Amino acid sequence: xxxxxxxxxxxxxxxxxxxxxxxxxxxxxxxxxxxxxxxxxxxxxxxxxxxxxxxxxxxxxxxxxxxxxxxxxxxxxxxxxxxxxxxxxxxxxxxxxxxxxxxxxxxxxxxxxxxxxxxxxxxxxxxxxxxxxxxxxxxxxxxxxxxxxxxxxxxxxxxxxxxxxxxxxxxxxxxxxxxxxxxxxxxxxxxxxxxxxxxxxxxxxxxxxxxxxxxxxxxxxxxxxxxxxxxxxxxxxxxxxxxxxxxxxxxxxxxxxxxxxxxxxxxxxxxxxxxxxxxxxxxxxxxxxxxxxxxxxxxxxxxxxxxxxxxxxxxxxxxxxxxxxxxxxxxxxxxxxxxxxxxxxxxxxxxxxxxxxxxxxxxxxxxxxxxxxxxxxxxxxxxxxxxxxxxxxxxxxxxxxxxxxxxxxxxxxxxxxxxxxxxxxxxxxxxxxxxxxxxxxxxxxxxxxxxxxxxxxxxxxxxxxxxxxxxxxxxxxxxxxxxxxxxxxxxxxxxxxxxxxxxxxxxxxxxxxxxxxxxxxxxxxxxxxxxxxxxxxxxxxxxxxxxxxxxxxxxxxxxxxxxxxxxxxxxxxxxxxxxxxxxxxxxxxxxxxxxx
RNA sequence: GGGGGCGUGGUGAAGUCUGGAGUUCACGCCGGCCUGUCAAGCCGGAGGUCGCGGGUUCAAAUCCCGUCGCUCCCGCCA
Numbered sequence: 001x002x003x004x005x006x007x008x009x010x011x012x013x014x015x016x017x018x019x020x021x022x023x024x025x026x027x028x029x030x031x032x033x034x035x036x037x038x039x040x041x042x043x044x045x046x047x048x049x050x051x052x053x054x055x056x057x058x059x060x061x062x063x064x065x066x067x068x069x070x071x072x073x074x075x076x077x078x079x080x081x082x083x084x085x086x087x088x089x090x091x092x093x094x095x096x097x098x099x100x101x102x103x104x105x106x107x108x109x110x111x112x113x114x115x116x117x118x119x120x121x122x123x124x125x126x127x128x129x130x131x132x133x134x135x136x137x138x139x140x141x142x143x144x145x146x147x148x149x150x151x152x153x154x155x156x157x158x159x160x161x162x163x164x165x166x167x168x169x170x171x172x173x174x175x176x177x178x179x180x181x182x183x184x185x186x187x188x189x190x191x192x193x194x195x196x197x198x199x200x201x202x203x204x205x206x207x208x209x210x211x212x213x214x215x216x217x218x219x220x221x222x223x224x225x226x227x228x229x230x231x232x233x234x235x236x237x238x239x240x241x242x243x244x245x246x247x248x249x250x251x252x253x254x255x256x257x258x259x260x261x262x263x264x265x266x267x268x269x270x271x272x273x274x275x276x277x278x279x280x281x282x283x284x285x286x287x288x289x290x291x292x293x294x295x296x297x298x299x300x301x302x303x304x305x306x307x308x309x310x311x312x313x314x315x316x317x318x319x320x321x322x323x324x325x326x327x328x329x330x331x332x333x334x335x336x337x338x339x340x341x342x343x344x345x346x347x348x349x350x351x352x353x354x355x356x357x358x359x360x361x362x363x364x365x366x367x368x369x370x371x372x373x374x375x376x377x378x379x380x381x382x383x384x385x386x387x388x389x390x391x392x393x394x395x396x397x398x399x400x401x402x403x404x405x406x407x408x409x410x411x412x413x414x415x416x417x418x419x420x421x422x423x424x425x426x427x428x429x430x431x432x433x434x435x436x437x438x439x440x441x442x443x444x445x446x447x448x449x450x451x452x453x454x455x456x457x458x459x460x461x462x463x464x465x466x467x468x469x470x471x472x473x474x475x476x477x478x479x480x481x482x483x484x485x486x487x488x489x490x491x492x493x494x495x496x497x498x499x500x501x502x503x504x505x506x507x508x509x510x511x512x513x514x515x516x517x518x519x520x521x522x523x524x525x526x527x528x529x530x531x532x533x534x535x536x537x538x539x540x541x542x543x544x545x546x547x548x549x550x551x552x553x554x555x556x557x558x559x560x561x562x563x564x565x566x567x568x569x570x571x572x573x574x575x576x577x578x579x580x581x582x583x584x585x586x587x588x589x590x591x592x593x594x595x596x
Numbered sequence: 597g598g599g600g601g602c603g604u605g606g607u608g609a610a611g612u613c614u615g616g617a618g619u620u621c622a623c624g625c626c627g628g629c630c631u632g633u634c635a636a637g638c639c640g641g642a643g644g645u646c647g648c649g650g651g652u653u654c655a656a657a658u659c660c661c662g663u664c665g666c667u668c669c670c671g672c673c674a
Contacts, residue, residue, distance in 0.1 A: 036631030050634070070624085089634060112625060115607050120635070121623075123607065126666050179674035199674085226673045227597095349599095350670095448674045500674095544667095555667065591664090 005075065011047015015096040017080045022099060024049070025075040025107065027137065028068055029117070038065060042076065042099075045142065049094040050083075051076050051101050059101040071117065071137070073108035076101045125546070130560040132551055144548045147266050148536045152219055154265045155239045155530075158258050164215040164241060169204035171197055171221065176510055179448065181225035183234070191577025197223035197235075200529055202448065203514050205242040206486055209525040210517050217241035219532070228555045230544035231478065231534055235553075238481065242527030248469055251483055251526050252428055255473055258530065259426055266539045271426065279431040288409020290432070293477025295425045298328050298416045300408050303396065306381040312373040314354070318398040326404050327356075327396035329386040330415040335393065343411070347397060352407040356396040360388040417477065421541035425476055432470040435463050435499065443499050446470070451484040456492055463499045473530065480535055483528030490518040 006025040013022070026044030033039075038053040053059050059078070068074060078101040082088075089095035114131050115123040119140040128135040135141055159166070175182045175196035182196035198204075201220050208216045220240040228234065239258070243250060252275075260271045276294065283292050286299045303325040307315045315325050335343065340357045347355035358368035365371075366379050366388070374382075386394050395411060397404045434453050435443040443463055445451065447470040453459040459466035469485035487493045493515060497507045507515065533545040546552040553559055567588075573579055 030634075030636095032633050032636050034631050034633065034636080035629065037633080038631090039633050039636085041634070052632080054631075056631090084632080087632060087634090092634080095634090112606070116624060118623090118635080121608070124603085124666070127607080129666095180672080224673060227671085229673085230668070232673070445674050451674095554665085556665080558665095560666095 006044075009046030010042050010044045010049040011094060013049050013080055013094050013097050013099070015082060018082045018097055020080050021077070022080055023075065023077040024051070024099065026073070028070055028072045028074060031068060031070065033066065038068075040068065040074075040076075040101075042074070043137070043139075047093060047139070050089070050092075050098040051078065051104075052098050053101045053104055057100065057102055060104040064104065064106055068104075068106060069110065069112075071110040071113060071134070072106055073110070075105050075107055077103040126554065126560055129552070129554065132561050136550065141547070144536070144540055144542070145550060147540050148532070148548050150265050151262045151532060151536050151539070152239075154261045155217075155219070155258055155532075158254075158261050159217040159239075159241060162215070162254065162257075164217040164243075165213055166218060167208055167213065167216050168218060169198070169201040169208075169220070173198050173204075178510075183223040183225045186576040186578050188575050191575070199224050200238065201240050202450065203511075205240060205527060206450065206514070206525065207517055209242055209244045209486075210520060210522050212244075212523075214244040214523075215241075216243075216527075220529070228553070228557070230546075231537070233533065233545060233549060233552055234557055236545070237532040238529040239532055240527070240529040242525055244523040244525045246485075246524070246526045248430070248471060248485055248526060251485075251528050252471065255428075255528060255530070259473070259475075262535065263424060263539065266536070267424070269424065271424070276425075276427040278427060278429050280429055280433065281431065283429050284405055288405035288407075288412065289477075290429055291472065291474045291477055291479045292427070292429075293413065293417055293425065294427055295418055295423050295476060296416045298330060298412050300326050300328055300405065300412070301385050302326050303382065303385060306378055306385055310374065310378060312370060312378075314370075315398050318400075323398060323400045324404055325396060325398040326408055327386065327394055328408050328412050328415075329388055330393045330395055330411070332391040333393040333415070334391070340393070343395065343415075346414070347395070347407050347411060350407045350410050351403050352397045352399055354397075355407075356398075358382070358394040358396070360390055360392040360394070362390045364390075366394070413477065421476065421538060423476075424539075427474050429472045429474055430470075431467050432472070433464075434459060434466040434468040434470075434496070437464070442501055445496070445500060447482065447484055449496055449500060449502075450486050450493070452487045452492070453496070456495065459499070460495060469526070471528075473528070475535070475538055478534055478538060479531075480538075481528060481530040483526065485524070485526040488518065488522040488524050490515055493518060 006023050008017070008022040008024060010024050010026050024042055024044065026042050028040055029043040029048055030041035031038065036055060040051040040053060041048050042051045053065055055062070055065065059065070076099060078099045080097050080099055082096060083098050113134065115121070115127055117134055117137050119138050136145070156166070172185060172195040175184065175194060180199050182199065185195040185197065187193045187195060200222050201218060205216050218240045220238050221235055222238055223235050225234065226232070241254070256273050256275055259275070260273065263269055263271050278292065280290055283290050285302070286292070288300055304319065307319060307325050310316050318325060343357060344355040356368065356370050358366040358371070360383065361367055364383065366383060371379065382394070386392065388394060395408070397407050433446050434451065436446045438444045447468060452469045454467045454469055470482065471484065472482040473480045487496065494507070533548055536548045537545045540548060542548065551559065551561065557565065
């Protein structure tokens with residue numbers, strides 16, 4: 001690569017470079033001025049190396065030599081040498097060598113810093129985002145961007161190797177009010193009209209299948225105008241791909257290839273294939289969630305049979321009304337009475353009416369406030385159902401099924417989820433239902449309405465229990481992405497819309513262009529989208545995806561660095577044919593009066 | 597839309613419960629000394645609207661009300 005201002009990367013120098021003359025350019029990560037000799041830890045994109053500036057070598061004027069400060073941008077020409085005596089620093093990759101400066105020039109001084117650029121120092125995230133360009137100088141952040149770049153490159157390698165064509169789809173598209181809120185962009189050429197930013201390239205990639213592309217992929221930027229979380233941003237990146245004449249197995253196999261390659265590239269670990277698979281039903285029954293963390297056991301046990309004829313009124317009542325009794329063996333928690341009561345109130349916070357705890361004793365009995373209401377046989381069966389050994393804590397919830405699974409699934413995570421990220425548990429969740437009921441009791445698509453059912457006739461007869469050809473990829477309890485075999489038959493698509501309560505006119509108005517396209521020899525096709533931010537964050541062992549996004553938004557959608565989002569001139573709005581509503585302007589005025 | 601946590605010199609924290617002089621610690625910054633350090637060391641110094649507004653009180657970083665910002669979570673995210 002052409003590089004006229006420097007000959008080497010600071011972090012690349014090794015003992016084998018000793019004796020050579022180098023020119024480095026980078027930043028002052030640390031300065032240690034001994035009055036005579038000055039040590040400078042010099043950092044560039046490749047890492048850090050120690051530079052020795054000795055006044056006897058006259059590498060610079062006395063003013064420059066004493067004047068350099070943290071984060072000054074400097075250039076040094078000098079000789080690489082092995083560090084004398086026992087001065088090697090085993091904690092640095094470049095610690096065997098140092099650069100003896102013969103010439104040092106200050107390329108660009110730096111203001112005093114708003115915070116120290118040091119991986120060992122915690123700084124409030126808002127401050128980091130305000131000065132993100134400084135935050136990104138930290139080696140840990142550089143490392144995150146590197147991991148991200150590497151992940152994307154490996155994804156491209158796998159896709160290109162498999163004959164996929166990278167095709168870009170538009171980001172100014174029609175709004176389809178379904179699913180997440182759309183990010184809207186007003187149109188100047190058609191005042192009062194709006195584009196939406198894509199929540200995913202879904203329909204465009206299906207169009208590409210109809211176009212005969214057969215194998216498409218894209219590193220796609222997607223937008224969802226919903227509230228943020230540690231694993232959700234307004235805009236995010238996905239590896240989106242789709243294949244014609246493809247089924248579920250083709251997609252899952254490709255996903256394994258991608259996951260294996262990315263994990264190898266970032267973590268240096270070889271994953272075992274095939275990945276475990278759970279049906280959606282199994283995942284819900286055993287883990288209380290559709291994205292189980294299977295790095296630990298603590299599976300949910302169904303206790304309905306144990307309490308089939310119980311005299312314990314609370315459980316009997318729940319069972320009589322169609323509910324269920326289930327529990328988890330949380331292992332040797334060693335909690336006091338008040339600690340256990342704390343777990344109980346946590347369960348109530350999560351929506352349970354109550355929680356029964358039991359502790360297995362040395363003699364095999366179960367200690368619990370409700371033990372006196374249970375028969376010998378019930379207690380024995382319970383211990384067996386949980387495989388309880390002395391010291392184990394059993395947590396039992398009785399309620400309607402959804403509540404029980406919700407509460408136990410969450411408690412399971414809170415009691416058992418491992419802290420670290422050393423272990424990586426990928427799995428596929430398959431056989432999702434086609435529909436779920438919303439709060440009004442209407443059917444809504446669990447995945448999206450273009451997902452193919454396994455059996456069309458069964459779907460018509462009993463939509464509530466219909467299985468779809470949809471699947472998710474899960475890593476350590478996080479949903480990395482989802483995909484499905486799509487509907488390629490317009491008649492099936494019409495039936496799905498019908499069950500969803502979307503009238504022909506509605507479907508035609510919103511998706512007519514797409515339904516029309518389906519009528520021109522659409523190949524069977526299937527695909528997937530992997531959330532790149534989440535994948536890289538988990539592989540890097542990070543708690544939130546902002547760490548792997550160079551310029552993320554805060555939870556309220558702001559960028560503290562650039563000040564977005566911001567108000568715009570009335571003149572701009574007028575051109576667009578839109579106006580800010582009076583009540584919003586009133587809020588602005590009130591805030592200004594407050595001196596905000 | 598709702599719940600929890602946080603906001604104190606440039607940075608991070610303690611102080612807040614139980615009101616009593618802007619008090620403390622570490623880092624950074626500025627100056628001095630110092631030629632082998634590597635989170636250099638020693639000496640000295642500067643630096644504050646305790647997020648903001650209101651209230652209670654003789655007295656508020658501390659108690660009360662409101663508000664803003666950041667964050668975690670629920671809702672939401674087909």
